[in-house]
Amino acid sequence: MTIHRRTLLKAGAAAGALATFGNIPVFALNPAKMLGTNVMNDDSILIIIQLFGGNDGLNTIIPADDPNYYAIRPNIAVKKDQAKRIFNSKVYFHPALVNNVYKNGFLGLIEEGRLAVIQGSGYENPNLSHFRSTDIWLSGINSSEPDAKLTDGWLGRYFSSQLPNFPIEVPEHPLCIQLGGSLSMLFKSPKGDMGIALSSPDEFFKNGQGSSTGRDIIQGNTPYAEEYNFIQAIAKQSDTYSTVVKSAYDKGKNSLNYAAGFPAQMATIARLISGGLKTKVYMAYLGGFDTHVQQQNTDNSGLHPNLMASLANGISQFMADALAQGFANKVVGLTVSEFGRRPYENGSNGTDHGTTSVQFAFGNRVQANVFGNDPDLQNFDRNGDLDFDLQRNIDYRRVYAEILQTWFGATKEEVTEIFGERVVPLPYLQPPISYVADSFAGENNNKLRYSCNQSNGQNGHVHFELKNPATLEVNIYDIVGKYAKTVYNAAASPGHFAIPLHTETLQNGTYICEVLADQNREILTFSIVH
Amino acid sequence: MKRRSFLSFFIPDNQSDKVEKPLNASINPYTKPLDTLTATHLLRRLSFAPIPSLVKQLIGKSASEAISMILGNEEMQPSAPSWINTSTENPRGADIYTRNAIEGGWRNLQGQLQTWWLTAMHKESLPSAEKLTLFWSSFFTTEFVSDDTYIPPQMLYRQNVLIRKNRLGNFKDFVKDITLDPSMLVYLGNVLNIKGRPNENYARELMELYTCGIGHYTEGDVKEAARVLTGWKVGMFNDEPAKNGIYNTYFHPPDHDTGSKQFMGMPIPSRDDIANTEYLVKVEEVHGLIDILFDVRADAISRFIARKVYLFFFYSNRAVVDEEFIQKAAKVFKDNKFEIRPLIEVMLGSEFFFSEYIQGAQIKSPAEYALSISRPLNKYQADMANALKGMDQDLIDPPNVAGWEAHQKWITTKTFPNRKVYIENIIKALTDDECVNFVKSFDQYDDAVELVKNIIAILLPIGVTDSYRMYLTDSVLLKNQPAYEWTTMLNSKVTVALRIKDLLNDIVKAPDFHLC
Known part of the structure; x- marks a missing residue:
């Protein structure tokens, strides 16, 4: 078993100078303050894909053997002979995830053993607001107090627990990178942001390079000195991160041409990994899932099918690229969406906000299977939504716990700390290869x-x-x-x-x-x- | 065995929770006449970036005279945007195209609202209303919401007017006004607070975030306050009853809980149908509730507000708030029956406010940051409102009900490059004439040494070392030519512009340009 260790270097007047970084001296840190080894495992990269708007699980994984599905969705159901059956299960892929998608899309991936389907994940007392439900998903906290303020993310809390001296000491490469938007709650922690958001490595470099102020630090512990030196530190991080990101981006490559749109984000991620960036988590974003109106046509084309095709293309092309470049064992990806949609179609050939939905995990180390029970299309909750039934459904935190425990090697105590109670992982992953013993x-x-x-x-x-x-x-x-x-x-x-x-x-x-x-x-x- | 090095960036051993506490946080009046350093400090905090003509007016004045000049007396209301009385149908239930059109229209107006306000901040001189308006707007939070729950910009404009009107008045009256403010009623769900189906959101925040703070009320108080606050609605759309006109609050008697209530140990009697009217419920119940709150929790409220003023105007590091100073300020607030003006006068007129501990300690909010270049250069950037979003301050649309966290949350690897590039682009885009006008806004502008000294005094909070100042003068501005050559250089607009841009670029790169 390989032991992974990283040494922390710290600026300060404590130890003797070991090296210089730019023109800033860096110093050896007391080994006792070394980072936890689990987070440091080089062989585990995570990609989170956020499907914003609420993905319609019932028109993603089709319960084509259930006659109730056709009864509640007379206009937008996918016909059984057009859906793509998954192994010998009773569920099927929407054809848009397969037909005309790179290498047969999700069907190709699951047959190669690189895709897991998680059905019926969600949380108790579902909230149907995009924002509140997104916060619940990203924070990993389903508070029974509806007004409770959710301010940080399950990954942010995990990494902050691994970095006792953050932000005084920060990793040389950004821990988490989000493509586009302002930084997601997912990466926020009580100690500050555990990641950075960037639109493109080139733009980040353009704006971030040269951010270092070129000034000396100020001695003393006055408020002015504290804030001055803090700004110096962030400026330096911006400069350094924009440079390391750009350098990995320039060094990295893609072994195939990705489609435009969402797949292009996956291409950027592949290129950064290929270029040797040590970032642990990437977040990509695909919006437009709020399909209240005309979500698909009778020939299975339209708004929602286009989104699914884009998703399947991005993931399939990414996995092909990862295989060709030799990092497929190191990456696991997971989709999240704030909710599924109401089982009954509405009057506009669309669907309204709902509750539980489906998730996908991809990578060489996933257990290719369908996890979770098929949806119960007869016993809805009082809103007419899929009932989150403790006996049938998967608490969304189990999906996260598997990432933390199996993929990142967190202890169960750490997982308990992050979710505020013990949560057993849903076993859809194999540990990174270097862990197996x-x-x-x-x-x-x-x-x-x-x-x-x-x-x-x-x-x-x-x-x-x-x-x-x-x-x-x-x-x-x-x-x-x-x-x-x-x-x-x-x-x-x-x-x-x-x-x-x-x-x-x-x-x-x-x-x-x-x-x-x-x-x-x-x-x-x-x-x-x- | 793999090893990887971690780097740290330039922070000495002291951390934010290790900043020293102030030694002498005296609330006694600061009695020295203001000089450049103290006058610019006061302007930065109580207004926005200083400009030479304003500094000149304050130099030599006492702190209390200067504060009076900044606060002013009159109502200060910039002329209203043209669209504030426009209205739409209710997008809820409308077809998708109509809804998109209405919501898109609001987003456009929200941008105009932000620009309207930023322009007022950019232009303001003495007296100055905008900083206090920004303070209260960050305190009585309301988000712009263009989906789900709707709060159109027309209504947010009205809230801004209400805040501006109350900014220096009586805080208790302010709370009474904001409680029935249409945007607030919608934002915190009090329009859904109905007899028998209470929504406790506003009732709770009224106490937790807006007056006494957590720990000074019970869950029972929340429940009873929610009952008192039932029955209020807002007319927002063409098809809704708008008894008091559109974008105004009205009372809907059947939704009000007329039973007797017990709030913080004090009874609020029941009423019969005849007394269940807008005027009587407003005065006897809503105002009565707030009167009880301020009577019973006077100490907690005055401390809570003094602390908010301290965090906003003094130093926003929550770890080192001087509780004794807060206590003294709170007493002033309480003794003055919650009048805001004397609280501001005493706090910002104190020896502590003008001490080295406070000077330059505050990280500029994005608005303060952007204005700290637009004002001295007299150049408003049309895209300022959008640029602020990239720095994580979407005006009149904070991230949540608790408002912006401020302090070090303003500076991240995302916002810092955006801050830097924004200023660089402004400097790059300066015309020759604008550079010349900037130079000429200073007295003794034909003296290179004095000019650099004065520019630093305007742009940086506590000055710089002599060696850096000399470097700026000799190497950056004069390019190593003798100082007397500056008068010759002044004859060439092109030369002035080049040199001034170099000078500005060097100064804004400093960490202290982000401080005020």
Whole structure:
């Protein structure tokens, strides 16, 4: 297993000069203040694609085997013979995600094992405002207090927890980059912005280069000195980041020509990665999903299909580029949208704001599958929307927790800290290649076994074989990923284990059992019927 | 094993939470006559960027005389934009084309509203109304909303007028006015606050953000205040009842909760239908509620507001607020029955305000930043409102109800390059005549040494070192020619323009150009 370490350099009068950066001396920092190693893993880059406006999940992943779908959408449904079936599931891709898209689009990707479909993700007590719901999605906080102010993002909080001395010390490359717009809440943290927004590397360079003020720092701890030196620091960051971004952009390349529009953003990201930029998270943006009116024509063309084609093209071209350039193992992408749309089409051949929807994850390290249950098109909530049902749906934070824990190597304590409660990851990813050190015997997805020898649901056990000594922890979560309890937590030697889950204390329902051996995690779902 | 270096940028060990506390935050009046440094300091904070003619008027005056000159007495209302009485149909429920047209029209008007206000800030001399208007507009937040909940710019203009009118008056009366202000009623959902179906949003913010602050009210107070505040509507569109005219507030009796209420321990009696009228409910319940709030929470309110004034006009670093100073200022506010003028006079006339601790400590908001070049150069940039958005200050449209966080949040890797390029472009676009006029706005402009000294005094908050000043004079302005050559150079507009642009470019690059 590779150990990733980064050293922090810090300006100040403490240690002796080691190097210079530009004309600014930099100094070695006390190693005790080193950054957490997890965030530093070079082999895990994340791309978030925001689909703004509320993507219509039911016309993205088509429930073509469900007659209710055709009953509630007489004019805008996609006919079954035109939808593209995903493996042997009961759900299908909208044809715009496949036909006339680069390399067969999403169908091509999922067949190659590079795409995961997550159905029915959302949150309890859905909010139908674009802005509030976007804030809930980006903050990772679904506050039961409707007026609670959401001010920072789940990724911003994560990175700020990894950078104890931010902004006095900042990474040499920007941690997060957002293409276009003003910086998203996703990257905001209590310590300040964990990312930068730029329209294009060229423009950033044009405006940012030469931002350094060329002045000396001021000694003392007066307010004037504090603010003066703070501005110096940001000026220097602007200068440096605009230069490193531009330099990576110039050094990087694309191995194919991307389509215009959204795919061009993906081309920029690919080029920055290819040029060696160490940025951990990129955010791309595709707007126009607020499809209240005439969202598609009977031949499956139109507003919403165009958006889907653009999305599928961008992702497919990006993955082809990543494969050709050899960084496909290092990237994972995830789409987010503030909500899905109302199941019933409205009177204008469109759909109004709704609740749960679908998400896509892409990359070489995704588990190509359809996660989550098919939508229930018979039992709507009181607004006539898809009911966010704790037993059926996926709490959106589980999707994020998987990124943090499996992809970025965060500990479950860190994940708990970020969401304010324990959330079990939805297992749609494989860890970065450099992390893999298998602690469990057995085939993938078959390393844990559940047994319950009594019909009343008592005496349930989880069985597995541990290959290496490890700190072993067994936790139980409810089906939406809320932490229930820990049943085992101790150092363990290799061997067979049968750990009692104390199922007699659990109410009827479906649960997730998580077995952690150091950083290795396996998950099992089981049901209790007393 | 992989290693990667992290770099840090030029910050010494002190961090924002380690700034020293003031040693002597005296609220005693500052008695020395104002000189260039103190006069420009007062103008930067209580107005906008100083220009030579205004500085001259204040030099030699006492602080209290100067403050009176800046605050003035008269009502100051720039002439209204032409479109403020235009109206539209309700876009909600209209077809998509109509809706797009209406909402697009509003976005256009919102830009015009911002430009109207920025122009007033750019042009203002003495007395000066705009800084205080900006302060209160950032305090009683209202966002421009062009979808979902609608707040048309016509209504936001009316709120700006209301704020301007109340800026130096009685704060309690101000709160009474803003509570029934149409934009505020819509923004914080009080138009949806109906008997039996309360919306507590405004009731809560009234206390949390606008008067006493969190910790000085109970959830019960919020609930009862919400009941008191039921029944108010706004006529916004052609097809809506607008009993008091369009863009005005009116009372809708059936929506008002006429039952008795108990707020902060004080009873508000029930009323019968005959007494359920706009006038009586406004005076007895809405104003009565605010009277109770100000009676019972006078100490908390006066401290809360004194603190807001401190953060805005003194130093916005929340970590080092001098609570003793705040306490003394709060007492002045309370003793003066919440009159704003004496609070401003005492606080900004204090020894502490003029101390080195406060001078140059404030990071300019984007508006202050853009105006700090437009005013001395007498050159308003038509795209200023848009440029401010790129610096994260969308005027009359803050990011949320809490307003702009200010302080170091103004400066990011995104806003800093935008700030820099904005100023560079303005300097680049200066005509020869504009440069000459700028030079001639200073006394003794034919003396190179004095000219540079005076330009620095206008543009930078606490002056510069002698060596930097000499560098600016000798190398940048004179290009190493003898100082007496400047009078000759003044004969060539082209030369003056080139040299002045070089000089300005060097000065605005300094971190202290972002401070005031």
